[in-house]
Amino acid sequence: MQLEYHPKDEFKYCPFCGQQDSFIFDGKKKFKCSQCARTFYMNAASAVGAIIETPKGILFVRRKFEPKKDMLDLPGGFVDLNENAEEAILRELKEEINFLESGKLDFFITNPNDYVFNNLLYITLDIFFHTYIENTNDLIASDDALSIEYIKPSDINIDEIGFISAKTVIKIFLDKKNIDKS
Template sequence: MDNNDFTLHCVKCAQPSLIKQGEKTYECALCGFVYFHNVAAAVCAIIVCNQQMLLVERAQQPSKGKLDFPGGFVDYNESNEQALKRELLEELQLPVNNMQYLFSYPNSYLYKDVLYSTLDSFFEITLDTKPDLIVQQEEVSRYLWLDVSSLTTQELAFASGQHAFTEFIRRIN
């Protein structure tokens, strides 16, 4: 969210009167309403089976067509674990019970001209066999099982995923 290119309207009084007060704070000059553009929580699954990693191809912007870890944003009143279970069911019809938290990385997510800061939490899920998956076409174009050794960070959509992939490979080697 940037105040340089357009006038920001207050969500309370609807006037073009929001003034940037800090890195993430905006205040209405007319009614005093304060808006905090805080970090959004997101979750990602690093799913592995027999030396292969499950990745999805993004069907939407940002980074449409690039590879990503399955996952998404955390909804109100959800834990990270609940959000990841919901997202995996929504995107791939993949039920999961066991996951292990690995690490988190900050990320930037440009959506419809608004730059969101996210904190992406990564969880490892290890499967004994590859499941039959059904792709939810709205968010994901397709899924791929790729050899961990053949994947490069440049193929991944976001900086947080690139960092997570690098750290994950370092841990397993």
Template structure:
């Protein structure tokens, strides 16, 4: 990420423990902290919504609605904003957190470590026409029975783990 120290210009900048840039010449430190991201299993009661990614990473693969939490936002706020941006739809505040997993998100030669928080909400009667997709980010929408999802079709490891956790979560709840 850094070839030169942003403070003094030294070429001695070091990346320590996969989290901190440090310059031994001037003492500059920058922590490349984990970013928060959200995903949501939006269920109709029978099917869940999966989005087709329109850009890399994992272009063409399936993903859940959601994305990075912006500075100054909480996870719920970030998830609602992402649903409005990606789907043109505000799901309201009634999410349930059911899982969290670490993830790796490679973007433009920078690897971001993320902490992905997964929520669920059930909204009976949803149809594809209820959404206005952000075409730059979303290549399509699919309504899929959760048990029919193939893990290899999903964009990220954390999403694969979240779908598995969702299936277990609903089994425990008797759904």
């Protein structure tokens, strides 16, 4: 977990009683107000991503916006409230790359991530799926994807990938394929 922009440095007042400088983080997962004693647990937000293999290589998107603007990412995004991860990944892939093939994604792995938005750190648990598709003709970058790039596994530069979770997941994926990126 990164400490920059952590909510403990951004939350100046207790949201329950309004007291200043009383809402104290325990260093792990919980805020407690020293004035009114109420507590608030920090939980990881759910997010989804996909490794999409194609004959041209693995599909990456280049990010259009901060955080990690202009860096490579796997397509995906946050899970909405009351949405399941399977629905979320299909919605995000449709929005981001016009991926319309429902029902073809297999669960792959999960990994934690740090996501700083508007100077506030959101800690996520990213849920990754995997699929292979032959036909990429209908895929187009939209929403927060600037472009789609297909990269052969042996040509992937881990340093060009923005987020720690996607870096880790791609390394694990390449390990399974016996492609050394260490």
